[in-house]
Amino acid sequence: xxxxxxAVIFAWILLIPALAYVAAIVVYPLLQTVNLSFTNASLxxxxxxxxxENYAKIFDAEFATIIGRTFLWxxxxxxLKMIIGTGGAMLLNAALPGRALFRILTMPPWIVxxxxxxxxxxxxxxxxxxxxxxxxxxxxxVDGPVAFLAYGNTxxxxxxxxxxxxxxxxxxMYMLAxxxxxxxxxxxxxxxxxxxxxxxxxxITLPMIFPAAITxxxxxxxxTFNSFDPIWILTQGGPSGSTTTMIIDTYSTALGSKKxxxxxxxxxxICLFLSAFALLYFRAVTKLSKRMTx
Amino acid sequence: MMKKNAxxxxxxxxxxxxxxxxxxxxxxxxxxxxIEGFLVSLKPLGLLFSxxxxxxxxxxxxxxxFTMWExxxxxxxxxxxxxxxxTVITAVVLILVVPASYAFARITFRGSGxxxxxxxAVNMFSGAVLLIPLFRLMxxxxxxxxxxxxxxxxxxxxxxxxxxxxxxxxxxxxxELDEAAYVDGASHFYILxxxxxxxxxxxxxxxxxxxxxxAYAQQFIFALTFNSKTEYMPLPIGLYAYFGRQEVIWNxxxxxxxxxxxPAMILIFALQRYxxxxxxxxxxxx
Numbered sequence: 001x002x003x004x005x006x007a008v009i010f011a012w013i014l015l016i017p018a019l020a021y022v023a024a025i026v027v028y029p030l031l032q033t034v035n036l037s038f039t040n041a042s043l044x045x046x047x048x049x050x051x052x053e054n055y056a057k058i059f060d061a062e063f064a065t066i067i068g069r070t071f072l073w074x075x076x077x078x079x080l081k082m083i084i085g086t087g088g089a090m091l092l093n094a095a096l097p098g099r100a101l102f103r104i105l106t107m108p109p110w111i112v113x114x115x116x117x118x119x120x121x122x123x124x125x126x127x128x129x130x131x132x133x134x135x136x137x138x139x140x141x142v143d144g145p146v147a148f149l150a151y152g153n154t155x156x157x158x159x160x161x162x163x164x165x166x167x168x169x170x171x172x173m174y175m176l177a178x179x180x181x182x183x184x185x186x187x188x189x190x191x192x193x194x195x196x197x198x199x200x201x202x203x204i205t206l207p208m209i210f211p212a213a214i215t216x217x218x219x220x221x222x223x224t225f226n227s228f229d230p231i232w233i234l235t236q237g238g239p240s241g242s243t244t245t246m247i248i249d250t251y252s253t254a255l256g257s258k259k260x261x262x263x264x265x266x267x268x269x270i271c272l273f274l275s276a277f278a279l280l281y282f283r284a285v286t287k288l289s290k291r292m293t294x
Numbered sequence: 295m296m297k298k299n300a301x302x303x304x305x306x307x308x309x310x311x312x313x314x315x316x317x318x319x320x321x322x323x324x325x326x327x328x329i330e331g332f333l334v335s336l337k338p339l340g341l342l343f344s345x346x347x348x349x350x351x352x353x354x355x356x357x358x359x360f361t362m363w364e365x366x367x368x369x370x371x372x373x374x375x376x377x378x379x380x381t382v383i384t385a386v387v388l389i390l391v392v393p394a395s396y397a398f399a400r401i402t403f404r405g406s407g408x409x410x411x412x413x414x415a416v417n418m419f420s421g422a423v424l425l426i427p428l429f430r431l432m433x434x435x436x437x438x439x440x441x442x443x444x445x446x447x448x449x450x451x452x453x454x455x456x457x458x459x460x461x462x463x464x465x466x467x468x469x470e471l472d473e474a475a476y477v478d479g480a481s482h483f484y485i486l487x488x489x490x491x492x493x494x495x496x497x498x499x500x501x502x503x504x505x506x507x508x509a510y511a512q513q514f515i516f517a518l519t520f521n522s523k524t525e526y527m528p529l530p531i532g533l534y535a536y537f538g539r540q541e542v543i544w545n546x547x548x549x550x551x552x553x554x555x556x557p558a559m560i561l562i563f564a565l566q567r568y569x570x571x572x573x574x575x576x577x578x579x580x
Contacts, residue, residue, distance in 0.1 A: 010482045011401040014393035015409070018453055021390055025450035026416050029427035036426060088320045094305075094313050104566050105321050108328060111507055112555040113376070115514045115530030119537055119551060120327035123334060123544065131330045168324065197309070226420035229514050233534065247422045254426045255519060267423045274418045 030271070036264035043258050054265035063249075063266075070225070070245040073160060077224045080164045082217050085171025090205070092172065093179045103176070110169035118233040121162045125149050125234070152242030155235050159243045162230040167223070171216055178212035179205060211288045218281040222274060246270050335359070335548035359553065362546035368524055369550055372532035376554075379441060379528055380509040383448045387505045390449070391456040392498065396486050398457065399464035400472065410461070416454045421447055421515050432520055443520035444513060444528065452508050456501050463497030464490060503568050510558065529554045 037054055041047045092103050109117055124130045127147030136142045148154040182205055190200050228247050231237060237244035237252060244252075250270060254263025305313070322329075336354035363369060397403075398410055421428070428447055432438045437446065471493070472485045480488075491498075517531040524532070533554070536547055 007401050007482055008403040011397040011403045011406075014397040014401075014486075018390040018394040018413075018457065019409075022413065022416055022450055022453060025428070025447060026419065026424065029424040029431060030419070032427035032430075033424065084320070084323070087316070091313055091316045091320060096305075096310065096313060096317075102317055102321060104563060106324055107566075108555075108559065109324060111511060111558050111561070113511050113513065113528075113530045113558070115534060116551045116555055117327055119533065120331040120548070122537070123548070124327060124330050131326065165323065165327070222418055223420075226422060228420065228422045232518075233514075247420070251422055251425065255429070260426050260430075264426055267426065270423050271419065274423075278415065278418050 033264045033267050033271075036261055037268045039261045039264075041260040041264070047261075050261070054262050057262065058265055058269070066241075066244055066246055066249050069242075070247075073156070073243075073245055074221065074224045074227075077160045077163045077167070077227070078217055078220050080160070081167040081171050081220055081224070082213065084164065085168050085216075086175045086209070086213065088168065088172040089175035089179050090201070092176055106169050106172050108169075109165055114166055114229050115233060117166065118162055118230050121158075121165070121230075122149070122234055125158050149235055150239060152239055155239060155243050159231045159234055162234060163224065163227050166227075166230065167220060171220060174216050175209060175212065178209040182208045214284050214288060215281075218277070218284060222277055222281075225270075225274065225277065246273075331548045331551060335545050335552055337545055339543060339545050356549075358545040358549040362543075362550045362553075365543050365546045366532075366536060366550050368527075368532060369553075371525060372527055372529040373554055373557075375441075375526060375532075376510060376513065376528040376530075377557075379444050379448070379513060380506050382441070382445050383452065383509040384502055384506045386445070386449045387452050387456050388498065388502060391453060391460055391501065392491075392494075393486070395457055395460035395464055396490055398461040399467075400485075400490070401482065410457070413454045413457050416451065421451060425515070425519055429519065437520075439521050439523045439526065441526055444516050444526075447516045447520075448509055448513065452505050455508070456505050459504065460494070460497055460501045463500070464494050467493050500568050503565055507558075507561075 038049055038051060039047045040050050040053075088106065092099055092106065124132050125148040127133045127145035127150070130148075132148065133142070133146045137145065146154065148158045186204050186208075187200055190204060195203070226247060227245070228251065231243050231245060231248050232251070235243045237248040246266065247270065250263050250266040253259050253266055333354075335358050336356065338355070338357070366372075398406060424447075429438075432443050432446075437443045467490060472480075472489050475485050475489050513528045514530050514534075517528050518534070521527065521531075524535075527535070533547060533550060536542065
């Protein structure tokens with residue numbers, strides 16, 4: 001259909017409601033965040049511009065630790081999501097009786113209110129009564145009860161595991177679709193030539209699903225970096241800051257201590273990182289699509 | 295051909311055993327919190343705190359499922375709120391997204407690619423980053439502590455995915471259909487209403503379900519920050535308040551959680567096909 005002038009006008013009329021909505025609720029607040037980051041806004045009535053002071057204040061050793069921790073936390077969580085999700089996808093793709101049921105059973109964490117699933121994880125991590133500590137004691141892996149959320153090191157891993165649990169269904173379903181889109185003739189040709197199942201997985205399935213894996217891990221990277229619920233519900237960033245990621249840090253600065261200006265500066269730093277990830281994502285996708293077509 | 299497929303998929307016995315073991319471990323990880331939560335809901339409160347740990351409950355009963363209605367008096371209200379908020383969000387998202395998706399899918403105009411990219415970029419920012427100005431915005435318009443404080447931001451973050459899914463779906467509808475109508479003198483508005491809308495109904499259903507689930511499953515941070523009135527709290531926040539108390543009646547709260555998530559569980563089984571479609575549509579081979 002020709003792109004006539006009236007058609008173009010009609011297109012904009014159709015787009016305006018959604019555009020206006022996103023502009024008001026996302027873009028405008030985003031600009032406001034940048035603006036606020038240069039002020040000392042708080043619950044006080046007066047607000048002054050203070051230049052780069054908020055940024056100067058947050059770039060101390062502690063913030064560097066938080067950035068480092070956030071990257072480690074995100075890296076571990078995304079890697080585990082991808083490994084478990086891709087493994088799960090391959091298992092759910094196997095021609096075994098019951099696989100339709102297994103696929104349905106993968107979805108609850110994605111579909112149930114996230115917070116409620118996290119409450120249940122909170123109970124599992126309980127040292128005295130929780131399943132994990134209980135089973136570990138039963139099998140003699142630990143001597144006494146372990147309160148996973150009470151120590152920095154274990155709390156760090158506990159929040160990661162719960163975050164992985166939230167992300168796995170999505171990765172599994174996505175990677176399952178990728179595995180299923182591998183042309184069957186490739187497998188048949190290799191099979192006729194006597195290739196083993198393991199060899200076919202390594203030489204056909206894995207290379208074919210690689211682009212989907214890159215796309216999924218970038219999407220997962222962005223959502224994991226933003227992850228708030230599991231950490232806030234399980235530890236609120238504690239004990240003594242050991243699970244405080246940048247998002248948690250921003251939230252407690254801005255809405256816990258009501259230091260709006262400082263919180264905004266932290267939010268701006270997060271946005272810069274996220275933009276870098278998005279750029280990386282687009283470059284990866286265009287590079288991959290180029291490699292696929294040439 | 296059929297036979298060859300059957301041969302290629304024939305496993306040796308130890309392969310079958312190994313794969314079932316793998317699936318068991320995988321599903322155990324995915325379902326463990328629900329199993330644990332369910333077992334806790336069956337245990338009497340006194341036995342809950344007994345050591346050493348027992349996996350299966352002794353004297354288990356469904357008593358907590360009856361007593362919880364007294365311990366969590368607003369429980370019915372929370373579930374209603376959860377559904378109410380998610381339903382309104384879904385309706386608003388659809389009203390905004392259906393026309394926009396048509397524009398992206400069917401009309402060529404300058405900058406449409408960039409604009410779609412800009413919409414998708416919204417997905418990058420979680421609500422947490424924008425909470426401060428949103429908080430001030432809500433305060434300025436008197437929306438704090440109302441349903442709107444949860445609906446308004448909720449909609450914004452569900453728009454991008456919905457546009458992406460629906461415009462991908464609409465693009466797959468054969469162009470010959472609307473071109474024929476166009477040649478007959480139909481306007482874009484007519485084509486949207488009479489040709490595309492009816493044909494896109496399955497896609498709209500998928501988007502509606504995905505949006506509803508997104509709104510239902512992710513309601514936490516906005517409700518936590520923008521609303522402090524019990525009567526407007528959605529289920530997760532309502533229960534969160536109880537979990538934070540000194541003396542937590544764990545078995546009843548777990549029972550409440552289960553009753554609260556039961557509708558979602560039923561949805562999974564009923565709408566499974568749509569869910570997978572929504573999750574993977576336009577994803578792999580685009």
